[in-house]
Amino acid sequence: MSVNSKHHRESRLAFWMLAPTFAVVLAFVIVPVIWNLWISLKPVSLADLRGDALFQFNLSFENFQKVFSDPDFDTVLLTTLVYTIGGSLLSIFLGLMAALLVHAEFRGRALLRGLFIAPYIAPVVAVTFTWSFILDPQLGVFNQFAVDHGLLTQPIPFLSQRWLDLDIMGVGLRIPMALFSVILFEGWRYFPFAFLFILARLQAIPDEFYHAASVDGATPFQRFFHITLPQLVTVLSTLFLFRFIWTFNKFDDVFLLTRGQAGTKVLPLDVYDYAFGEFNIGASSATAMVLFGVLALFIFIYFRWGMRIDD
Amino acid sequence: MTREALERSIIRLIRIAGILFFAVIVAFPFYWMIVSSLRPLEEILMNPANLGLDFRKIDLSAYYDVLFDHGFIRYILNSLYVSIITVALSLTLATVGGYAVTRLRFRGQSFMSYSILIIYMFPAIVLVIPLYVIFSHMGFRDSINVLILVYLAQTLPVALYMLRSYFKTLPLEMENAGLIDGCSRFGVIWRIIIPLSAPALASVALYTFMIAWNEFLFAFMFLDTPDKFTLSRGVVQLAGSVHLSKQLVMAASVLVTLPILLLFLFFERYLVRGMTSGAMKG
Numbered sequence: 001m002s003v004n005s006k007h008h009r010e011s012r013l014a015f016w017m018l019a020p021t022f023a024v025v026l027a028f029v030i031v032p033v034i035w036n037l038w039i040s041l042k043p044v045s046l047a048d049l050r051g052d053a054l055f056q057f058n059l060s061f062e063n064f065q066k067v068f069s070d071p072d073f074d075t076v077l078l079t080t081l082v083y084t085i086g087g088s089l090l091s092i093f094l095g096l097m098a099a100l101l102v103h104a105e106f107r108g109r110a111l112l113r114g115l116f117i118a119p120y121i122a123p124v125v126a127v128t129f130t131w132s133f134i135l136d137p138q139l140g141v142f143n144q145f146a147v148d149h150g151l152l153t154q155p156i157p158f159l160s161q162r163w164l165d166l167d168i169m170g171v172g173l174r175i176p177m178a179l180f181s182v183i184l185f186e187g188w189r190y191f192p193f194a195f196l197f198i199l200a201r202l203q204a205i206p207d208e209f210y211h212a213a214s215v216d217g218a219t220p221f222q223r224f225f226h227i228t229l230p231q232l233v234t235v236l237s238t239l240f241l242f243r244f245i246w247t248f249n250k251f252d253d254v255f256l257l258t259r260g261q262a263g264t265k266v267l268p269l270d271v272y273d274y275a276f277g278e279f280n281i282g283a284s285s286a287t288a289m290v291l292f293g294v295l296a297l298f299i300f301i302y303f304r305w306g307m308r309i310d311d
Numbered sequence: 312m313t314r315e316a317l318e319r320s321i322i323r324l325i326r327i328a329g330i331l332f333f334a335v336i337v338a339f340p341f342y343w344m345i346v347s348s349l350r351p352l353e354e355i356l357m358n359p360a361n362l363g364l365d366f367r368k369i370d371l372s373a374y375y376d377v378l379f380d381h382g383f384i385r386y387i388l389n390s391l392y393v394s395i396i397t398v399a400l401s402l403t404l405a406t407v408g409g410y411a412v413t414r415l416r417f418r419g420q421s422f423m424s425y426s427i428l429i430i431y432m433f434p435a436i437v438l439v440i441p442l443y444v445i446f447s448h449m450g451f452r453d454s455i456n457v458l459i460l461v462y463l464a465q466t467l468p469v470a471l472y473m474l475r476s477y478f479k480t481l482p483l484e485m486e487n488a489g490l491i492d493g494c495s496r497f498g499v500i501w502r503i504i505i506p507l508s509a510p511a512l513a514s515v516a517l518y519t520f521m522i523a524w525n526e527f528l529f530a531f532m533f534l535d536t537p538d539k540f541t542l543s544r545g546v547v548q549l550a551g552s553v554h555l556s557k558q559l560v561m562a563a564s565v566l567v568t569l570p571i572l573l574l575f576l577f578f579e580r581y582l583v584r585g586m587t588s589g590a591m592k593g
Contacts, residue, residue: 010415013496017411018423020404021467028464029430032441039444049447101329112330114579115337121575122341123525125546126564130344133557141343144360188336220318242432249434252527256547268436275440284440292437299429 033292040064040285046275063286067274072265079179080248080266087186088243092236094187095194100228102195103202113199120192128256131185135159162263178262182254186247194239201235202228245298249291267291341568348373348562355557373562377549381559382537383566386545390567393455393541394523397462401470401519402512404463409474410500414486424475430468435528443532453535461529466519473518477511478504517578524571542567 041059048054067073098116102109119127134142135158143155156164156177164177205228213223251268254260260269267287275284347355351370354361377383412423442461446452481504489499505512530544540548546563 007416011417014411014415014417017407017415021408021471024404024460024464024467025426025430028442028461029433029438032438032445035445036437036441039441044444049444050450054444054448097329098333101326101333104326110579112334114576116333117575117579118337118341118572121521121571123543123546123564123567123571124527125543125550126344126568127340129546129550129560129564130340133347133561134340134343139355139359139557141360141362145362148360219314220322245432246434249436251436256527268434271436271440275443281440281444285444288437288440291434295432295434295437299432302432303425 036285036288040289042282044281046279046281063282066283067286076265083266084244084247086183087247088240090187091190092194092239094191096198098195099198099202116195117192119189124252159258160262176263178258178264182257182264197235205231344561344564348565352556352558373558377559377562381549386540386542390542393459394520396459397523398516398519400463401466402516405470405474408471409478412475413478427468427472439532452533455539458533462523466522470515473515477508481507
């Protein structure tokens with residue numbers, strides 16, 4: 001048997017072994033993206049889905065014009081950015097703290113590590129409903145407990161109030177309460193993701209680095225800033241990129257916590273609201289295309305700088 | 312006191328405080344979910360700030376209501392069906408595909424790895440509207456089997472990628488011996504690769520199960536008929552209809568959370584490995 005025909009046979013076999021995977025990805029990822037581009041360029045309402053209007057060749061940029069000229073678009077985009085950057089940074093910061101705490105050997109460490117991952121494992125519907133309940137101004141344990149013990153003068157509607165005016169020693173401060181709460185939730189739910197990656201990286205730093213530094217008289221804090229932190233730069237920036245992409249496109253959490261009320265409307269919720277609030281599938285697809293554009297940009301950055309989270 | 316010793320004691324204090332802080336913020340919501348599901352509505356209304364649970368007043372009626380009056384038995388079965396079928400399909404196709412990628416030579420191998428990574432980053436919200444439109448048009452959107460295919464597309468690329476990384480570490484000698492002894496490629500996968508890859512297969516299975524079990528967006532958008540609801544979809548439905556009864560919503564939340572957390576506790580080791588090899592997303 002010639003080498004060539006052996007290669008040929010291997011290629012054919014590989015093709016058939018990978019064909020089901022390709023078919024699934026093609027049908028449920030690639031085709032939908034192309035199909036989405038098509039719909040985003042057409043006037044399609046929720047009522048048109050059954051008819052042939054979907055296939056008529058009447059393309060225009062109307063949907064995009066509608067999306068971009070919406071008076072709230074700038075606000076929604078700004079909210080999305082604040083939510084995304086705030087949520088990403090907070091989850092990575094908490095993940096870093098948790099990883100540093102659990103890094104050293106001690107009794108109960110494995111248990112703690114397991115516990116720390118729970119927010120990420122639990123179904124999103126369960127944890128959002130639980131947090132909504134805890135933070136509820138009337139029935140919520142947090143507000144009641146704080147009021148009973150004199151920590152708050154009145155309950156705070158964490159998830160339903162747009163602005164909260166604080167007066168800290170005569171200095172007035174206005175914080176976007178609901179958005180702030182949603183970001184805190186984001187930090188709580190996704191810190192385990194950062195935690196696991198940072199912990200894995202921490203454990204890969206050779207002990208000799210620390211020994212050498214100790215011998216040279218470096219104190220623990222110096223060792224952290226001069227050895228640990230530089231070793232974590234790559235994993236921290238990769239994590240930021242991933243968290244940014246996923247938080248930017250996150251629908252479930254905000255939808256379940258606030259439905260986009262009280263100044264928490266982010267772009268992914270616009271996708272839903274256009275489709276099922278205004279029955280405008282075209283505008284909904286156009287918004288999804290905007291999200292896709294941002295995603296494509298970030299995937300480009302990812303491959304351009306060759307950052308890799310594994311392998 | 313030297314600076315070294317001072318910093319050491321500061322770090323000790325920070326560590327204890329930090330661990331307590333994390334333990335409380337992580338565990339409390341789960342504790343509260345369980346406690347509230349066992350406490351009658353009047354109790355919650357009268358004394359919302361009571362942190363403890365009175366064991367003499369434990370009330371299991373919410374679980375009974377949720378399971379029998381609100382259809383949750385059905386939702387549990389649906390969720391199990393969706394998750395188990397997704398796991399079976401994803402595992403099978405990823406094993407065969409992962410074998411092809413690591414053991415057979417063909418053009419476009421590196422292209423494969425890149426496309427998998429790109430799909431890994433792909434968010435559901437970008438795909439949900441076009442898929443909604445296609446399946447509505449064809450008239451089978453409201454179907455649990457369509458949901459399974461969507462979940463398969465979400466999990467398969469990453470499952471394949473994880474198994475690929477693992478297969479690469481397996482020694483080739485046994486496989487070659489198998490091939491020389493007349494095993495087919497599929498025979499090698501069945502008799503040699505699968506037994507050697509049990510830990511990796513376990514973590515892929517868990518990861519896939521978790522994605523399918525927890526998924527909300529597609530289940531929410533696609534399913535209209537209550538008989539077809541998955542648990543996540545059912546909890547949202549319940550929360551919308553019994554707005555005030557926090558006890559029922561918390562009981563339903565416990566039902567959807569407990570299986571996945573227990574599974575996770577039993578197999579924690581595999582899950583952690585799976586996640587750091589790129590298994591998780593969201």
